[in-house]
Structures are given as structure tokens and as C-alpha cells.
Amino acid sequence: MGGLFSLCGYDTSLIDKVGAGERRYFVLSALVSLLAVFLAGAGMAYGAVLTIGVVAAPVGFVVAALFVLNLLRLQHAGSGYPLHFPIEEIHRWRPALTGVVVLLVLGSLIVQPLVFLVEKPWLDLDLARRADEALAIRAALGITDVLPPVADGLIARGRAAWDLHVVASALLTAVLAFIIAGPALLRRLGASVLRHYESERWITERILVDDEWAWARDVVENTLLETAPGFSPPLQVPFADPPYNTRPLVFGLDPQDFVEGRLKYMRVARKRTAETPTIPVPVEPWWTTLSFAPQPLEPAPALAPEVPTTLPAAPAPTTTPTTPTAAPTPTAPMAAPTPMAAPTPTPTPQPTLSVTDVGRLLAGAARTNVRAMAVCARYLELPPGEVLQALQAAADDVAVHVVFPAWNKLPTILLKRADVALQVGLAPLIAIVVDRPADQVERRLRAAVGDAKVSSVFAPELARRLLREKPGATTTTTTTTTTT
Secondary structure, three states, rough: HHHHHOOOOHHHHHHOOOOHHHHHHHHHHHHHHHOOOOOOOOHHHHHHHOOOHHHHHHHHHHHHHHHHHHHHHHHHHHHOOOOOOOHHHHHHHHOOHHHHHHHHHHHHHHHHHHHHHHHHHHHHHHHHHHHHHHHHHHHOOOOOOOOOOOOOHHHHHHHHHHHHHHHHHHHHHHHHHHHHHHHHHHHHOOHHHHHHHHHHHHHHHHHHHHHHHHHHHHHHHHHHHHHHOOOOOOOOOEEEEOOOOOEEEEEOHHHEEEEEOOEEEEHHHHHHOOOOOOOOOOOOOOHHHHHHHHOOOOOOOOOOOOOOOOOOOOOOOOOOOOOOOOOOOOOOOOOOOOOOOOOOOOOOOOOOOOHHHHHOOHHHHOOOOOOHHHHHHHHHHHHHHHHHHHHOOOOOOEEEHHOOOOOOOOHHOOOOEEHHHHHOOOOHHHHHHHHHOHHHHHHHHOOOOOOOHHHOHHHHHHHHHHOOOOOOOOOOOOOOOOOO
């Protein structure tokens, strides 16, 4: 059946992911599609017989069958759930009626020769009677030197069918046209089954598009860093939601988010965000309670040994008389060397702290580390005073991720903005949640635009968990399987 599904425009790898009961829908759709293709080819073949001859029948069959098959493949593969729509709204989606209308109109035209073929016993008698009447009229008028009119053919049978058998012709046309439009009608009637297939297709294709877009941005940024002096990432893209909604931005704003008023542009209510709460200022600054251990000073380097300032005494003269020699000229004493100054130690760059590093710290060590508490406040979106109070109330040997219950919760991770997730080093945790390599997670986060949340950046990876949740089913845990 895999070849049949592929022939009709379905993805066999996605059909394998739906249930066994849902698979029967695709089998029925494929069989109806083949029947529609055969009827279209047969109608065109018989029409070629009535107009050109029997020799043109195979050509007409192949041309019509391939044309209708291509339309059905476009219907199955190209009219699914749009990629730029949120996956949460797929339960409201239904295939459009455009395909049904197009196939009904096309089918009602292409099956007319088949209608004439079914009515052939009646139409043969009608055409013979009309030919006799035409000959009688010509004989009465004395017309003998002109060839008689054509008594058979596609046009003659069409006029006879719709003049003398209107009801039968209309019913046959409707039945055959609905058979050709059957695959499009099945998409409307089986929308609930089709949503499962379309959700899997949305997830697969969305992951592919997002990964390729992130890779292309990295290539462009690296190229600009090498060839464009002064460029600093990230690359600014003048679109609302690339690469899906490529609406141009006006001064960095999406025009669809604003409505024109009398005096100014006002934001639409559905996009209005809550005001940022003010952080209460404590009476005593929270940093006054911090205790910092004194850092040991580096030992001073050893000084060079001092040079003696006096010359050694001359040896005593011997008793043997010698020729007198000139006395040595006294030299000036050497000045004492100045002590060498201690070299100024160069400050070593402090490594950046990520959420994973801070989560492994103990509460006692975190209380004396200002940067660790800053990461906690940024990650948990809490005032610094509350972070310090929680760490002071905890035991010294308790890990930070245990002190704060919301540390490893999925909402805490997935509701962060993409730029904040990059700054606090959330890529390893997100990689565990979405089951993707950490480098690909960082690339996708860098490619996110605006204030996109992590949940929207990785919506394809999270969609299966969202779509498979059913009422009454056991809820999945909201914590990650590994601690920080």
C-alpha cells in the first residue's frame, strides 16, 4: 500500500504514525482517487473516439488520467494545515471547499462522453430518427447536390442527450462528477482523521524549515563577520515572523499589531501585555549581609642579593723588599640598587555562570556569590531579596535547584524569552526537554526574532506532547528527568 499512498500524494512515513483505524481512511481515499482517475481517462478516451477516432483513444486516456491524478496529488499534499499557523489551532481546521468545487466543475465536463456512452442505446435510436427526418426534409426541398449533415458525433449526441433525456443526463453527470470529486469530499468528511496526519506533517516540515532557517542565519552572520567590518551579530531581519510570515516591519513594528486612531497608533487589545511589577525596596540593602572571605595576597617576588658597598682590605706587605709600586686608585662606592616593584597581577576573566552551574551550587556557597544570585533572580524572575531570603533559610549543604521548587519545572524553562535563555545558558536543559542536540538548540535560539518564547521556538518538538494529551489520561510530569 505504500506505493499506492505515494502515487496519490500521501507521505507513507506519516501514515505509519497514525492509528490502525485511521489508516483505513487513507486506503479508502486512495481507492476513490484511482477510480476518479480512471473515470476521467475513460471519458476523455471515448470523447476522442467520437471526434477523432479509435487511434486517439489511448492518448486521450493517458492525458486526462495524468491531469486528474496531478490535481488529486496537489489536493492531498498541498492543501494541508499551513505551517505558519499555530499547532494549537489545528482542532478548528477543516479542508477548504475550493478543491471540491474545482473537481465538481471539471468532473461534470470531463464525464460527458461517459454519460453519452451509458445512454448509447437510446441515443442511437434518436440519432437514426433525426437522420431520417433530415433526409426527408432534404428530399422534399429537392436538395441533392450537397452532402448530408453529420448524423453522429460528440456534439450530435450531446444535443440529443440534453434535449430528449434531460433528467437521466443530469443524474448521470452528478453521480460521475461526485465520484471524481470524491477524494476532496472525503477530506471534508474525514477532517478529524486528517488532522492527525496533518499534525504529524506540520511537525516534520516545521522542524525542517526551522533548522534550515537557523543554519542559513549562521552562514550569513559568519560571512558578514569576515567580509563586513563593523558588523556585530545578531542579524536583524526586517520581517514579522520569518521565514513564514514575511510581512515587512515598519520601524521595527508589525503593522498588524496596530490600528489607526485619530491622533496616534494604539496597540490592539489582544496584544496588550501586563505591566511589569515594581520590585519592593527593602529597608536594609540585601547585600549588607553578604560575607566575603578575604582573598590571600600573592607572595612578593624574591629580591636580588645586595652588592657590598665597601671593598675588601688589601693584604699585608711581605718582608721581602720589592720595588715600589703605585698605590691603587680608590674607586667610588657603588650605590645600592633600588628594590624591584611587585608586578601588578592581571585580572583573569571570570567564567560565565549558566543555570546548570548555579543549580549545582550549594546554598551556602550561593549566598556569598553575587553573580550566582543574579542568575537565580533572572532565571526565576524573582526579586533579589526573595532569592537571598530563600538561600538564607535553606541549609548550607542543599543544592540550589532543591531550594527553589520551580527550578526544573517545564513552565519555568519554556516560558523564557529566547534571548534570556541564551544569556542564562538554558540550552542544555532545553535540549533534554525537546530531545535535540544542544548545539542545534543554541542555533534555533539565536535565529529567533523579537520576544519569541522558547515554547514557540520549539513548538514542533513540543507539539506531539500537546496533541497526544487526552482528557482522563494521566498527566505527564512537568519536571525534567535530570537535575541541574
